[in-house]
Structures are given as structure tokens and as C-alpha cells.
Amino acid sequence: MSNTNTATERVAISDVRRVAELAYLELSADEELRMQRDLNAILDYVAQLNELDTSAVEPMSQVSEVLGNASSALRPDTPVPCLQRDRVMASAPETDGAFFKVPKVIER
Amino acid sequence: MTKVDSALPTISELRAALSDRKAAATDAAKACFARIDADDPTIHAFLALNRDAALKTAADIDAAAAKGESLPALAGVPIGIKDVLTQQGLPATAGSKILEGYQPPYTATAVRRLADAGAVLLGKLNCDEFAMGSSNENSAYGPVRNPHATDRVPGGSSGGSAAAVAAGMAVATLGTDTGGSIRQPASFCGVVGVLPTYGRVSRYGLIAFASSLDRIGPFAANVRDAAAVLQVIAGHDPCDATSSTAPVPDYTAGINAGVKGLRLGVPSEYFAEGLDPEVRRPIEASIGQLRAAGAEIKPISLPHTRYAVPTYYVIATAEASANLARFDGVRYGYRAPNSNTLSAMYRQSREGGFGPEVKRRILLGTYVLSAGYYDAYYRKAQQVRRLLTNDFLTAFNGVDAILTPTAPTPAFKLGEKVDDPMSMYLADIYTVTASLAGICGLSVPCGKSSDGLPIGMQILGKHFNESMVFRVAQAVESLQQK
Numbered sequence: 001m002s003n004t005n006t007a008t009e010r011v012a013i014s015d016v017r018r019v020a021e022l023a024y025l026e027l028s029a030d031e032e033l034r035m036q037r038d039l040n041a042i043l044d045y046v047a048q049l050n051e052l053d054t055s056a057v058e059p060m061s062q063v064s065e066v067l068g069n070a071s072s073a074l075r076p077d078t079p080v081p082c083l084q085r086d087r088v089m090a091s092a093p094e095t096d097g098a099f100f101k102v103p104k105v106i107e108r
Numbered sequence: 109m110t111k112v113d114s115a116l117p118t119i120s121e122l123r124a125a126l127s128d129r130k131a132a133a134t135d136a137a138k139a140c141f142a143r144i145d146a147d148d149p150t151i152h153a154f155l156a157l158n159r160d161a162a163l164k165t166a167a168d169i170d171a172a173a174a175k176g177e178s179l180p181a182l183a184g185v186p187i188g189i190k191d192v193l194t195q196q197g198l199p200a201t202a203g204s205k206i207l208e209g210y211q212p213p214y215t216a217t218a219v220r221r222l223a224d225a226g227a228v229l230l231g232k233l234n235c236d237e238f239a240m241g242s243s244n245e246n247s248a249y250g251p252v253r254n255p256h257a258t259d260r261v262p263g264g265s266s267g268g269s270a271a272a273v274a275a276g277m278a279v280a281t282l283g284t285d286t287g288g289s290i291r292q293p294a295s296f297c298g299v300v301g302v303l304p305t306y307g308r309v310s311r312y313g314l315i316a317f318a319s320s321l322d323r324i325g326p327f328a329a330n331v332r333d334a335a336a337v338l339q340v341i342a343g344h345d346p347c348d349a350t351s352s353t354a355p356v357p358d359y360t361a362g363i364n365a366g367v368k369g370l371r372l373g374v375p376s377e378y379f380a381e382g383l384d385p386e387v388r389r390p391i392e393a394s395i396g397q398l399r400a401a402g403a404e405i406k407p408i409s410l411p412h413t414r415y416a417v418p419t420y421y422v423i424a425t426a427e428a429s430a431n432l433a434r435f436d437g438v439r440y441g442y443r444a445p446n447s448n449t450l451s452a453m454y455r456q457s458r459e460g461g462f463g464p465e466v467k468r469r470i471l472l473g474t475y476v477l478s479a480g481y482y483d484a485y486y487r488k489a490q491q492v493r494r495l496l497t498n499d500f501l502t503a504f505n506g507v508d509a510i511l512t513p514t515a516p517t518p519a520f521k522l523g524e525k526v527d528d529p530m531s532m533y534l535a536d537i538y539t540v541t542a543s544l545a546g547i548c549g550l551s552v553p554c555g556k557s558s559d560g561l562p563i564g565m566q567i568l569g570k571h572f573n574e575s576m577v578f579r580v581a582q583a584v585e586s587l588q589q590k
Contacts, residue, residue, distance in 0.1 A: 016471070023429060023474040024436065025467055026455040038468055039475065041530050046418040049488050052495065059490030062320055063306040063546030064350065066497055067571055073349035087213035093443035100438050105450045 011039045115139055116279050119185055119333045126173040126184055133166035133173070133184030136279065137228050140186045143277045144230075151253050151275055153268040155191050156198050157231035162186070166228045181340055183226030188272045188281040191232040192239050193324065194313040195219045202315045203237040203247040203265075206435050206442045206461025216313020217348070218282060218324045218341040225340045230278055233268030237463045238432065239284055239317040241265045242292060242535040245526055246465045253522070254296060256562060260519040263293030266327070270297035273327045280328040280337045284314060286321045287420050288514075288539025294327060294551040295514035295564025300334045300581065301327045305571045306546035307352035309338075310345030318427035319350070321420075321543050331552060331581045335359040338574065354572050362575060367583045368402030370576075373507035377413035378538055384517045390555025390563045391513050397587040398511075398580075406507055410499040413541055415492050420540035421533060422476050422489035429473030435461065468529065497545040504570040509580045511567060512538050514551040518561035538566060548574045552581040554588065 016036045020027050027035060060066065085098070094101040116139060117125060117132070125132035141159060148154055169184040189195055192202045194212035201207045215223070223229060236246040244252040244267025252267035254260040255275035262271040266283025270293035273281055283290045285303045294301025302325040309324045316322060326337035339359050345351045374395060379388065399405045437443035437457030444456035462470070476485035503510060516537055525532045542549050548571065551564035565584060569577040 011475070015475070019471050019475045019478065022478060023470050024433075024451070024454040024458055025462075025470065026459040027467070031464075031467070034464075035468060035471055038529055039472060042421060042472060042533075043475075043485075045530060046422055046485065046489075049415055049418050049422075049485075049492055052412070052415060052492060054488060054491035054495070057491040057494050059487050060494035060497060061490055062350070063497075063571075066501070066546065067307075067352075075346060083213055088439075091210060091213065091440040093437060093440075102438055102450050103447050103453050 009040055010043050011036055115143070116186075116276050116329070118330060119182070119279060119336050122184055122279070126169070126179060129174050131170045133169040133228060134163065136184060137162055137166040137186050137230070140230055140277050143275060147255070147275055148277065150258055151255055151271050152250055153234055153252055153272040153275065153277060154188065155201060155232050155234050155249055155268070158198055158229055161197065162228045162230050169226055169228070180224065180226040182222060182337065185227050186230050186279050187222055187227045187337070188230045188233045188269065188278040189219055190235050190266050190269045190281070190283045192235060192284055192315045192317075193219055193282060194315070195229065195232065198232050200232065200315065201249070202239070203235045203249060204461065204463065204466070205248040206458070207440070208442065210441055214313060217310040217345045219313065221341050222282070222337075233266075233272055233281060235268055236265035236289075237466050238315070238428070239265040239286055239289055239322075240428070240465050240469055242288065242532055243520070243525065244268065244293070245522065246463060248463050251522060254519050256298060256560070257519065260521050260561070261296065263296035263515070263519065265289040266293050266301070269327050270294055270299055270301060273297070273299045273329055280326055280333055282324055282341070283327055285323050285325055285543065286317050287424060287543050288536045290325045290327065291539050291549065291551040291564070291566055292515050292535065296519035296562065298553045298562030298564075299327050299329055300331050300550060300552050301325065302334050302338055302550040302574070303542060303548055304338060304342060304574060305352070305548040307350050308548070308572065308574070309341050310348040310351045312345055312347035316431040318424040319431060320427060321424055331578055331585050332360060332363060334550070335363060335578045352572070357575055359575055359578055363578050363582045365579050366401060367398050367580055369404070370509070370580065371404045371406055371507045372398060372580065373406050373408035373503055373510040375408050375410045375413070375503070375510060375512060377410055378512040382516055382537070383513060386518055386557040387513045387516065387563050391565055394554040394565050394584055394587070395511055398583060401583060401587060408503050408507060408510070410503060410541065412492065412495045412499050416496055416541040416544060417533060417537055419489045419492045419496065420536070420544060421472070422485050423493065423544070425469040425473030426477045426486050427473070429470045429477065432466070432470055465529070493544045496541055500541070500545045500547055500568075500570070509567055509569050509576050511565060514538060514564040514566040518557040518559070518563060542568050547571055548577055550577055550581055552584050554584055
């Protein structure tokens with residue numbers, strides 16, 4: 001298994017790192033190599049979608065588009081009770097009871 | 109066709125026993141827990157048990173029955189819940205370490221409807237992590253074993269849900285199906301597993317994997333019981349904007365009408381090379397029985413079938429990458445200790461909490477949505493999704509239901525496919541088409557391999573035509589018993 005980016009390889013290690021950064025995942029060096037191999041294998045397989053001419057086809061994102069019932073979902077804009085704070089904060093890793101406490105946000 | 113152990117009553121047998129004012133609910137619940145205590149150390153279907161609350165519910169049902177009170181539809185029926193569904197009072201892990209110990213603050217609508225119908229909720233069932241997998245080997249809490257052969261997988265991602273019914277640990281269970289995760293384990297475990305139409309069952313309280321594909325559905329030992337459970341959980345829910353207002357028919361009415369005069373389509377693309385002869389044989393035998401029973405078997409074509417797996421793995425992973433962004437250590441779940449900055453906390457919590465398959469899918473999904481690749485992959489897949497859906501809409505103009513194998517092989521061995529993700533993904537080859545189109549279907553046992561492993565037939569119906577699917581499945585089941 002080569003880890004150099006050949007001309008036919010879609011995904012380079014730099015691509016894996018870029019995507020991992022976007023996804024807030026911190027991969028080990030081993031994981032990076034494995035993911036590169038796996039992503040290449042999967043995307044090679046996915047490439048067969050290009051065999052199809054879809055130039056005249058509308059993308060389909062929701063089954064409701066096909067069923068024609070997409071617009072029934074709205075309700076009146078009136079406030080209703082939502083989850084109680086104490087129930088939600090009971091799951092918080094760190095809290096003062098009102099807020100979720102986290103490490104510092106500004107890094108510079 | 110017969111489950112591994114048939115000590116449990118069917119739903120109608122249980123109802124009859126309750127009417128006779130025997131302590132039927134308590135007996136059934138105790139039988140389930142006895143089986144769990146004896147066999148679950150091996151099978152590992154359950155992640156959490158609700159023993160005291162379940163036995164109390166059963167006792168309350170028996171007391172009401174003894175007084176002659178009218179009982180709700182699923183009174184006393186012991187049911188397990190896949191751990192991607194929330195049930196207040198029990199943890200919800202989604203099979204992941206990132207939610208270890210998480211106690212959800214609300215109960216999923218489907219679960220609440222079962223409880224309101226008098227079901228005895230036994231506990232939470234093991235599954236592939238975040239419902240991603242076809243073998244239940246991706247659970248962070250250990251794999252589930254197939255009760256028919258414990259060196260084999262039960263299928264996934266709802267492996268625990270299928271195994272629990274097959275092993276006599278529950279009369280019914282809830283699972284979820286995004287690319288086949290109810291149907292394929294039903295096939296591997298020799299039980300009935302239902303894929304309701306997208307939007308038929310509310311997804312409120314389902315920990316989301318892919319929001320345009322996820323569905324909740326029942327497992328049971330027979331078709332009628334599966335229909336009875338769907339009856340209770342189906343229907344519009346204002347808490348789920350994608351849930352349908354289409355009326356819910358009586359799913360057991362007409363279930364015994366048989367197949368005489370029905371047009372059943374058999375798509376050539378599902379019977380090509382790659383189909384194990386061990387699967388082909390019982391499926392073709394079953395189709396022969398349906399023909400002898402008066403159905404018209406029509407060869408059909410679903411021409412875009414071979415593009416379904418790549419389409420699915422682009423769309424499902426893209427949606428998953430968005431849905432799993434919420435697991436960041438801030439509000440719930442695992443938070444990595446000693447992170448210096450917020451973004452380090454995000455990265456370290458996700459890295460520490462997610463398993464390898466989940467990470468792989470998040471990365472793939474992020475890649476196909478990223479700038480420069482969105483049109484080539486995601487938009488393209490959405491276009492192919494429409495072509496696949498149109499294949500079905502066209503086919504259903506000429507047939508009432510479609511018959512296919514559920515899985516290309518019988519249950520494979522634990523460890524056999526874990527190192528080859530593509531090989532694992534191809535296990536979904538017959539199920540992802542219906543997932544993408546939003547149509548309904550189920551898997552019903554139709555025979556065994558020469559090793560004695562269960563084989564399921566998939567029956568597909570057009571949107572909201574579950575009644576037709578149940579009718580054909582009931583015929584398959586009844587013909588098995590001859």
C-alpha cells in the first residue's frame with residue numbers, strides 16, 4: 001500500500017487533513033493513512049455515477065418532493081413551552097446551572 | 109420461519125390470555141427476562157434493562173385485565189427499543205462511547221406511543237454506532253451474535269433488535285432503517301422487519317444519522333405482530349416536520365386476502381451475478397409458491413439499480429457529517445479532559461468518542477460536501493436519487509408489489525468483513541434502493557440456506573402502501589407453513 005499521491009489517486013494525505021480539520025476530527029498518522037486508502041477506494045467506486053447523463057435531472061433532496069406534501073409542516077408562530085432547563089443541564093459535562101462552561105473560545 | 113425459540117406468545121395469543129385473566133403480562137415479561145439472563149451474555153442484544161419498571165407495568169396490566177377493564181392495543185406486549193431512540197429514564201448511547209451514560213431528557217414519539225398502548229418496555233438494544241453498519245460489529249459496546257449461529261453476525265445496524273426477537277427475548281422490537289438496517293438483520297435472523305414509508309413514523313427522539321433516509325420500524329416473529337406494532341407507532345406528529353399527514357389504515361384488515369390476482373414484479377437487476385445460490389434457491393421457491401397461489405409474477409426492470417450503493421454512500425454520509433456535528437463535548441456526552449481551547453475540545457472529544465466507521469463516514473460526507481466537490485458528488489447523487497425513485501414509480505404502475513432477496517448472502521461470520529469497508533457496503537445492495545426512494549417494504553423469512561441460516565425475502569410497496577406489503581408477506585409466511 002503506497003502512501004504517495006499518484007496521478008490516479010483522488011485523495012491525497014493533504015486532502016484527508018483538510019477534511020479532518022473541517023470535520024473537527026483529530027486523526028493519528030495511522031488513521032490518516034487508513035482513511036486515505038478507504039476514501040480512495042470508496043470514491044473510486046462512487047465515480048461510476050459519472051456514467052449517467054443527469055444534465056436534465058432535478059436533484060432530489062427530500063422524499064416529500066416526490067409525494068407533493070412538502071408544505072404541510074408549518075405551525076402558527078406562537079411560543080410553546082420547550083425543554084426545561086434543569087433537565088437539559090443535567091446532561092452537561094460542565095455547567096454553572098445556567099450556561100454550558102467550555103474552555104476559552106478566543107485562541108489568539 | 110420458526111424463530112430459534114417460540115416460548116413467547118404472539119400478540120394475539122397474549123391478548124387472549126389477558127382476557128382469560130391469567131397473569132399473562134407478568135408471565136410474558138418474566139419469560140423474556142429469563143431468556144435474557146440465560147442467553148444475553150452470549151448474544152449481547154441488550155445494552156440496558158428496565159426490569160423493575162417493566163415488571164411493574166406488566167403487573168398493572170394484569171391487574172387491569174383481572175378487573176375486566178378494557179386494555180390498550182399492545183397491553184402487556186414485551187418490546188425492546190433500539191438504543192438510537194430515546195426513552196426517558198434509560199440511557200441512550202446510539203452504540204457509541206460519545207454518548208456513554210447519556211440520559212435523554214425526553215422520550216421518542218414512537219416509544220411513547222408504545223408505552224401509551226400498554227407495551228412493556230424491556231430495555232435498550234445494541235446496535236452499530238450511530239446506526240452505521242451492516243453487522244452490529246461497529247457497536248462501541250461489543251458485537252451482537254446471531255442466535256441461529258453465534259459465530260455469525262445478526263446483521264446491522266439493528267442487530268440487537270433482530271436478535272432479541274429471534275432469541276425469544278422480546279415479542280417485538282423497534283429498530284431503524286437508513287440503508288437496510290431493519291430489513292437485512294431481519295433476513296439474517298429469520299424474523300420479520302418492516303421498513304415503513306419515509307414519514308410514516310415520527311422521527312422525533314431518534315438520534316439522527318441521515319435525516320432524509322432514517323426510518324423507525326418494528327421487528328416481530330410474524331407478519332401480523334409486525335403490522336400490529338406499526339399500527340400503534342404510525343401517524344403524523346407535529347414534532348417531526350417530515351412526518352406525513354396521510355391517514356393510517358388498519359394494517360391487519362385484508363392481511364389474509366392472499367395473492368390471487370396480484371401482480372408481483374421480480375426485477376432482473378436483483379437476480380444477477382453476486383447473488384449467492386444459497387439465497388437464490390429459497391427466494392425462487394417462494395416466488396414459485398406465490399405463483400401457484402394465484403399471483404401473476406411479472407419480470408420487471410429497475411434500470412438504475414447498480415448506481416444505488418454509491419448514491420446512498422454519498423447522500424447518507426453527507427447528511428451524517430451534518431447530523432453528527434452536534435457531538436462536540438459542549439452540551440452532552442463525552443468531553444475530552446484537559447483541552448486548552450474550545451476547538452481543541454471539539455477535536456479531542458470527537459476523536460476520543462467516535463469509532464472508526466463513524467469517523468470514516470463523517471470524513472467521506474465532509475469531503476463530498478466540500479467546496480469544489482459538492483457538484484461532482486453530492487448534487488450528482490441527488491440527481492441519481494431521482495432516477496432511482498422514478499424507476500420505482502414507473503414499476504408500480506404495472507405491479508402491486510416487488511419481490512427481491514433482502515441480502516446477497518446469508519449471515520456472514522463475525523470479523524469476515526470488518527477490514528474491507530467496500531465489501532461491507534455492498535451487503536446493502538438490495539436494500540438501499542428503497543431507502544433512497546422513500547417507499548415501504550419489509551423482509552419476511554422464506555427459507556434457509558443449506559447450513560440452516562435464515563434467508564429473507566424483501567417485499568417492496570409504493571409509498572404508503574404498507575397494507576399491500578403485509579398482505580403479500582402474510583401469504584409468503586402462510587405458504588412456508590404448508
